[in-house]
Amino acid sequence: MRDKERDIALISMMLGSGIRVSEIASLTFKDINLQKEQIDIIRKGNKADTVAVLPSALEDLKDYLGIRDLRYPGSKQTPYVFVSKYAGASRPLSVRAIQNLVNKYTGAFNSQEQFDSGQSLSPHKLRHSFATEWIKNGGNIILLRDQLGHNSIETTQKYTNLSSEESKKVMKDIEKSRD
Numbered sequence: 001m002r003d004k005e006r007d008i009a010l011i012s013m014m015l016g017s018g019i020r021v022s023e024i025a026s027l028t029f030k031d032i033n034l035q036k037e038q039i040d041i042i043r044k045g046n047k048a049d050t051v052a053v054l055p056s057a058l059e060d061l062k063d064y065l066g067i068r069d070l071r072y073p074g075s076k077q078t079p080y081v082f083v084s085k086y087a088g089a090s091r092p093l094s095v096r097a098i099q100n101l102v103n104k105y106t107g108a109f110n111s112q113e114q115f116d117s118g119q120s121l122s123p124h125k126l127r128h129s130f131a132t133e134w135i136k137n138g139g140n141i142i143l144l145r146d147q148l149g150h151n152s153i154e155t156t157q158k159y160t161n162l163s164s165e166e167s168k169k170v171m172k173d174i175e176k177s178r179d
Contacts, residue, residue, distance in 0.1 A: 002071055002085070007101055009057075009064035010082055010093075014123060016057025018130035018148050020044075021123035025095045028079040034058055043149040051147055099123055131159035 014024055023041040031040040037058060043049050061081075069075055072083050072090040080092035093101075099122065106121035127148070134144045145156040 005060075005064040005067050006071075006082060006084075007105065009060040010098065011102065011105070011126065012057040012060035013053065014126045015130055016054035016060075017051050018127050018134070018144075019051060020127065020149075021095050021098050024082065024123075025080075025093060025098055027081045029081060030079070032061070032081070034062075041149075047149075049149055051149075102126065128159050131156070135160045 010024060013019070013027075014021070017039065019039075019041055020043075023043070026042060027039065033039065037055055038050050038052050040048065040050050065081075068083070072085050073088070075083050075090035078090055078092055082093045082098075083090040084093050084097065085091075102121055102123050131144060131148060134147070135141065141153060141156055141160070144160070145153055148156060148159065150156045
C-alpha cells in the first residue's frame with residue numbers, strides 16, 4: 001500500500017497534537033521542530049501558534065519522511081509535508097482529501113466485526129479523542145485550551161467527553177487523597 005506511512009503519520013500527528021484538519025493540511029517542513037517536539041501552525045483567524053506533539057507521532061512522521069521523496073515523485077518541489085501523487089506529480093493533500101482518508105480507515109476498521117461500532121470517525125473526532133486523553137491523563141484544562149487553540153474554556157470543556165463513570169472515579173480519588 002503506497003500511502004501507508006503517510007496515512008499513519010497524518011492520523012498519528014492529529015491524535016498526537018489535537019490540531020485541526022486545516023492545520024495539518026497546511027503543515028510545512030519549516031513548521032516542524034523535532035528537537036523541541038513541537039510544530040508551528042496557523043490557527044483560525046490566521047493566528048500563529050506553537051503546539052506540542054507526542055514523540056510517538058513524531059516517530060511516525062519520521063518514518064513517512066524517510067520514504068516521502070521516493071514514493072511521491074516531485075515532492076521535493078512542495079513545502080507541504082503531506083502530499084499525494086496525482087497525474088504523475090506530487091500535490092499537497094487538501095482538507096477534503098484528509099477527511100476522506102480518515103473516513104476510509106474508519107470504514108475499514110468498522111468492517112471488522114469485532115470492532116463495528118457503527119460510528120464513523122472524522123478529523124474533528126480525532127481532536128476530541130486527543131482532548132479526552134489529555135484530561136484522562138491528568139492534563140490541565142487551561143493548557144489544553146492553549147494546545148487546541150481555543151479562545152475560551154467553555155469551548156474546551158465541550159471537547160472533554162468524560163463519562164459519569166470517569167467522574168465517579170475522579171471523585172473517589174479525591175476522597176482517597178483526603179484520608
